[in-house]
Amino acid sequence: MTSKNGKKTRFFRINEENFEAVLADASEVIRKGGTVAFPTETVYGLGADGLVPEAVIKIFEAKNRPLGNPLSLLVHSKEDVKKVARNVSEKALRLMDVFWPGPLTLVLEKTDIVPPITSGNLLTVGVRMPDNPVPLELIRRAGVPLAAPSANLSGRPSPSTAAHVKADLEGRVDLIIDGGPVEIGLESTVVDMTSTIPTVLRPGAIGLEELQAVIGKVRTGFRDSEEDEANFQKNAGQKYGHYTPKTPVVLIEGKIGAVSQKIGELVRTFLEDGKTAGLLLSEESSESLSTNLSGGLSESEVPKDLRFVLGPAEKPAEAAKRLFEGIRALDEKKPGLIIADGSFRLEGSGRALMNRLREAASKKFEV
Numbered sequence: 001m002t003s004k005n006g007k008k009t010r011f012f013r014i015n016e017e018n019f020e021a022v023l024a025d026a027s028e029v030i031r032k033g034g035t036v037a038f039p040t041e042t043v044y045g046l047g048a049d050g051l052v053p054e055a056v057i058k059i060f061e062a063k064n065r066p067l068g069n070p071l072s073l074l075v076h077s078k079e080d081v082k083k084v085a086r087n088v089s090e091k092a093l094r095l096m097d098v099f100w101p102g103p104l105t106l107v108l109e110k111t112d113i114v115p116p117i118t119s120g121n122l123l124t125v126g127v128r129m130p131d132n133p134v135p136l137e138l139i140r141r142a143g144v145p146l147a148a149p150s151a152n153l154s155g156r157p158s159p160s161t162a163a164h165v166k167a168d169l170e171g172r173v174d175l176i177i178d179g180g181p182v183e184i185g186l187e188s189t190v191v192d193m194t195s196t197i198p199t200v201l202r203p204g205a206i207g208l209e210e211l212q213a214v215i216g217k218v219r220t221g222f223r224d225s226e227e228d229e230a231n232f233q234k235n236a237g238q239k240y241g242h243y244t245p246k247t248p249v250v251l252i253e254g255k256i257g258a259v260s261q262k263i264g265e266l267v268r269t270f271l272e273d274g275k276t277a278g279l280l281l282s283e284e285s286s287e288s289l290s291t292n293l294s295g296g297l298s299e300s301e302v303p304k305d306l307r308f309v310l311g312p313a314e315k316p317a318e319a320a321k322r323l324f325e326g327i328r329a330l331d332e333k334k335p336g337l338i339i340a341d342g343s344f345r346l347e348g349s350g351r352a353l354m355n356r357l358r359e360a361a362s363k364k365f366e367v
């Protein structure tokens with residue numbers, strides 16, 4: 001998976017002084033059919049000319065992404081949407097007005113200029129206007145919408161820093177633009193606007209409540225509950241699955257006290273088998289486990305570098321920002337197991353965070 005495909009990858013750390021020069025260079029790469037990785041407010045993206053199949057195929061090759069998994073398009077303005085989508089509903093336009101530029105991808109009926117390789121042979125296409133000057137200027141200068149999935153190898157967590165992109169894609173893409181760590185850290189909310197009742201295919205920073213406040217009823221098409229299963233099965237994108245850390249992940253859902261206790265128990269059972277565990281914690285469970293509440297855990301049982309604190313359980317947006325970094329960091333230490341605290345508040349980013357944890361987990365406990 002990680003073998004290189006022999007490209008020479010160039011890097012730019014972008015700042016105010018070199019912004020113009022870097023963008024001139026990067027847009028030239030896109031115009032010539034190449035690949036550029038760049039920051040967005042959600043996660044780093046890997047972009048290529050979304051209307052040219054020979055360019056789009058390079059994204060699939062670089063990421064090792066299965067052909068058929070649809071890519072979404074990044075646009076520079078609401079006007080650009082008309083080129084790639086038709087029969088755009090009133091509700092979709094309202095969502096654009098309220099949430100763009102921002103972490104919201106709208107699945108719309110596509111026009112004929114969007115090639116089947118971009119849309120995964122579907123008649124629809126995901127469209128988003130990102131809230132970051134780098135991709136916005138790149139799209140404007142290249143003069144084309146960018147097909148731009150997250151800039152990770154398929155099956156790996158999405159990248160929240162340029163270092164993550166480099167680890168996955170060095171030697172596989174033409175250019176990586178480092179614009180510092182992203183703001184949100186989880187991929188955009190994806191909403192299918194072509195169903196009678198709009199369907200949330202992937203939760204993100206824009207929560208169900210916020211969408212409902214603008215367009216009324218929405219359905220969920222991701223695995224948030226048993227009832228979602230039928231909708232989930234129809235979800236064209238999600239059938240390809242999400243990232244799977246190399247280390248198995250166990251998720252413990254429940255109230256913080258019970259979750260901390262269960263984490264302690266699991267670690268000890270695991271240690272008895274001579275294995276180590278890495279912990280993805282909330283601030284609360286971290287505190288509880290290091291101050292000997294709920295049984296505590298000593299430094300010898302779980303060393304500091306195997307405890308990754310995401311953030312407060314009540315403020316999931318902070319934790320969401322660090323999730324992918326945490327998973328990557330623990331995965332690299334190669335523990336026998338990653339145990340994840342699942343006590344984050346299920347609202348807005350919290351729902352998205354819990355969704356990503358559930359996707360990553362091979363085993364779940366409710367306590």
Ligand code: TXA
Pocket residue numbers: 040042043044045046069070071072103105107119122124125126128130148149150151186187188189190201202235236237238
């Ligand atoms: O925040 C984001 O959305 C980031 C940044 C880079 O923009 N991009 C991103 O792209 O996460 P990607 O390809 O990793 O995820 C896009 C999701 C996938 O689950 C894909 O299957 C789904 O959107 N998707 C795209 N087009 C679709 C379509 N026409 N119908 C259903 N699902 C679609």
Ligand code: MG
Pocket residue numbers: 149150158
């Ligand atoms: Mg992705």
